[in-house]
Amino acid sequence: MPLACPSASDASFATAVPPLTTHCSNCSLRDVCLPRGMKPSDVDGLDDLQFSRTKVKAGETLYHEGQTFRNIYAVRMGTFKSTLTLADGREQVSGFQMAGELMGLDGIADGAYASNCTALEDTEVCTIPYDQISGLAATSADLQQAVSRLMSREIVREHSLMMLLGSMNAEERLAAFLLNLSQRLKLRGYSAFEFHLRMSRAEIGSYLGMKLETVSRTFSAFLQQGILEVDKRHIRILDPMALKRVFDTRVH
Amino acid sequence: MPLACPSASDASFATAVPPLTTHCSNCSLRDVCLPRGMKPSDVDGLDDLQFSRTKVKAGETLYHEGQTFRNIYAVRMGTFKSTLTLADGREQVSGFQMAGELMGLDGIADGAYASNCTALEDTEVCTIPYDQISGLAATSADLQQAVSRLMSREIVREHSLMMLLGSMNAEERLAAFLLNLSQRLKLRGYSAFEFHLRMSRAEIGSYLGMKLETVSRTFSAFLQQGILEVDKRHIRILDPMALKRVFDTRVH
DNA sequence: CGATGGGTTGATCCGTATCAACTGAAGTGG
DNA sequence: CCACTTCAGTTGATACGGATCAACCCATCG
Numbered sequence: 281m282p283l284a285c286p287s288a289s290d291a292s293f294a295t296a297v298p299p300l301t302t303h304c305s306n307c308s309l310r311d312v313c314l315p316r317g318m319k320p321s322d323v324d325g326l327d328d329l330q331f332s333r334t335k336v337k338a339g340e341t342l343y344h345e346g347q348t349f350r351n352i353y354a355v356r357m358g359t360f361k362s363t364l365t366l367a368d369g370r371e372q373v374s375g376f377q378m379a380g381e382l383m384g385l386d387g388i389a390d391g392a393y394a395s396n397c398t399a400l401e402d403t404e405v406c407t408i409p410y411d412q413i414s415g416l417a418a419t420s421a422d423l424q425q426a427v428s429r430l431m432s433r434e435i436v437r438e439h440s441l442m443m444l445l446g447s448m449n450a451e452e453r454l455a456a457f458l459l460n461l462s463q464r465l466k467l468r469g470y471s472a473f474e475f476h477l478r479m480s481r482a483e484i485g486s487y488l489g490m491k492l493e494t495v496s497r498t499f500s501a502f503l504q505q506g507i508l509e510v511d512k513r514h515i516r517i518l519d520p521m522a523l524k525r526v527f528d529t530r531v532h
Numbered sequence: 533m534p535l536a537c538p539s540a541s542d543a544s545f546a547t548a549v550p551p552l553t554t555h556c557s558n559c560s561l562r563d564v565c566l567p568r569g570m571k572p573s574d575v576d577g578l579d580d581l582q583f584s585r586t587k588v589k590a591g592e593t594l595y596h597e598g599q600t601f602r603n604i605y606a607v608r609m610g611t612f613k614s615t616l617t618l619a620d621g622r623e624q625v626s627g628f629q630m631a632g633e634l635m636g637l638d639g640i641a642d643g644a645y646a647s648n649c650t651a652l653e654d655t656e657v658c659t660i661p662y663d664q665i666s667g668l669a670a671t672s673a674d675l676q677q678a679v680s681r682l683m684s685r686e687i688v689r690e691h692s693l694m695m696l697l698g699s700m701n702a703e704e705r706l707a708a709f710l711l712n713l714s715q716r717l718k719l720r721g722y723s724a725f726e727f728h729l730r731m732s733r734a735e736i737g738s739y740l741g742m743k744l745e746t747v748s749r750t751f752s753a754f755l756q757q758g759i760l761e762v763d764k765r766h767i768r769i770l771d772p773m774a775l776k777r778v779f780d781t782r783v784h
Numbered sequence: 785c786g787a788t789g790g791g792t793t794g795a796t797c798c799g800t801a802t803c804a805a806c807t808g809a810a811g812t813g814g
Numbered sequence: 815c816c817a818c819t820t821c822a823g824t825t826g827a828t829a830c831g832g833a834t835c836a837a838c839c840c841a842t843c844g
Contacts, residue, residue, distance in 0.1 A: 449799075449800090450799075450800070490800075490801090491800075491801060491802080493800090493801080493802080494799090494800060494801075497800090512809095
């Protein structure tokens with residue numbers, strides 16, 4: 281199924297675990313994933329599709345730009361980054377995905393993925409064949425709604441990122457990033473105030489539109505101000521309110 | 533229907549032209565609008581929905597942030613801007629829409645629009661009630677596909693804007709903006725190389741993440757380089773290739 | 785006729801990029 | 815086991831692009 285340049289670091293089908301499948305109805309992620317907001321009866325419909333699970337190791341890519349679109353993926357475990365390739369070959373991070381979040385929706389438009397998706401650690405995903413789910417959507421208005429809502433949510437998410445990139449300075453950007461991360465972790469049952477970053481300073485910088493040195497300096501500044509404790513990728517938010525204040529005391 | 537703070541400059545229903553409706557099948561915009569890529573038989577299904585037309589005068593808003601989501605709108609004539617309101621009340625432009633483009637898709641996620649939509653000139657839109665179209669989508673896989681593709685396209689569009697905001701300098705941004713505009717105008721049968729901007733320097737700047745003075749200076753720089761002729765909002769692209777070169781000779 | 789709003793241009797300032805040196809941790813191989 | 819490399823991260827010095835502040839032009843409008 282991988283059509284375009286399957287490389288050594290390409291996961292695609294190679295690491296598919298045996299015929300291991302997942303049922304949405306009893307999945308621990310059902311409240312943050314595709315079934316979110318669906319009626320139990322419709323979730324049962326999803327169960328029949330038997331989404332297969334795939335492991336993707338750290339550094340491997342799940343799909344890349346231009347590759348034929350067949351599946352949407354839901355993160356089961358671990359963290360991914362989505363990237364876009366610039367004209368000169370460098371890449372820009374367009375998002376980080378964690379448990380329950382969907383990846384690959386940008387492929388629907390033209391039948392080819394518009395971004396690359398790479399695992400930041402050892403991960404596991406549910407593979408959701410698009411023709412199956414759109415087939416089922418034809419019979420269930422509820423599922424169709426769910427998919428539409430998820431796509432719309434993605435649009436809204438990008439809106440706020442645009443806002444961030446268009447009108448915030450370094451401290452505001454990093455504060456927004458950390459608060460967003462914190463909130464998503466909390467939603468998934470992890471601590472909102474102490475966590476481990478899965479991405480490098482360079483990846484954070486690329487996502488936030490700044491250089492890695494600036495990310496590092498900004499972490500140090502927050503440390504200085506007593507807002508954070510930072511030890512490499514281990515972060516502790518000491519003063520969440522101060523972080524929020526940085527974020528919306530946007531003066532310029 | 534306008535729930536939140538209906539203001540003097542709020543169009544919503546006030547200026548609805550009599551019971552004037554539109555049929556997609558014989559609409560001149562059918563190739564760039566909702567029916568794009570649909571089978572003629574499915575477009576006929578759309579005809580039964582009888583989308584009503586509404587005029588929105590320059591400066592009036594079609595919908596705003598937080599307002600209950602009911603309709604998607606398709607531009608029939610004229611230009612709109614979509615904006616987001618920042619925490620401190622200032623607004624940031626997130627997009628410009630012209631004939632055939634859809635507005636309001638961000639409202640599906642939570643049942644309320646996530647952005648504001650304002651006419652930049654006297655305009656006309658088709659009002660597409662969301663419940664009607666999603667009802668019809670349940671019976672037509674083709675229409676459902678069309679809507680999904682349009683939403684996905686919106687995601688891809690925002691991707692590229694993020695890229696622009698995250699990693700381009702002033703000249704690259706303005707070049708990308710002008711090339712994008714040029715291409716969309718051409719697609720609609722207008723000249724690709726000579727056109728009238730419907731938005732102010734400040735609005736362009738907000739969209740591109742730079743100040744209005746910088747926009748102005750960058751126009752002047754292009755003028756200097758013989759790439760453009762600029763007279764206020766009237767633009768003539770003299771050297772399209774040079775503009776493309778600016779856009780992808782991204783050095784930093 | 786003065787007021788207002790969009791646009792241009794100049795002078796200056798500041799935030800972040802850039803370049804560079806350094807640290808510590810984690811391999812790698814003799 | 816120790817030199818060696820490599821990579822992520824931090825921190826300092828400096829450069830530069832764009833923000834900011836300000837003056838001015840011009841068209842429109844009450």
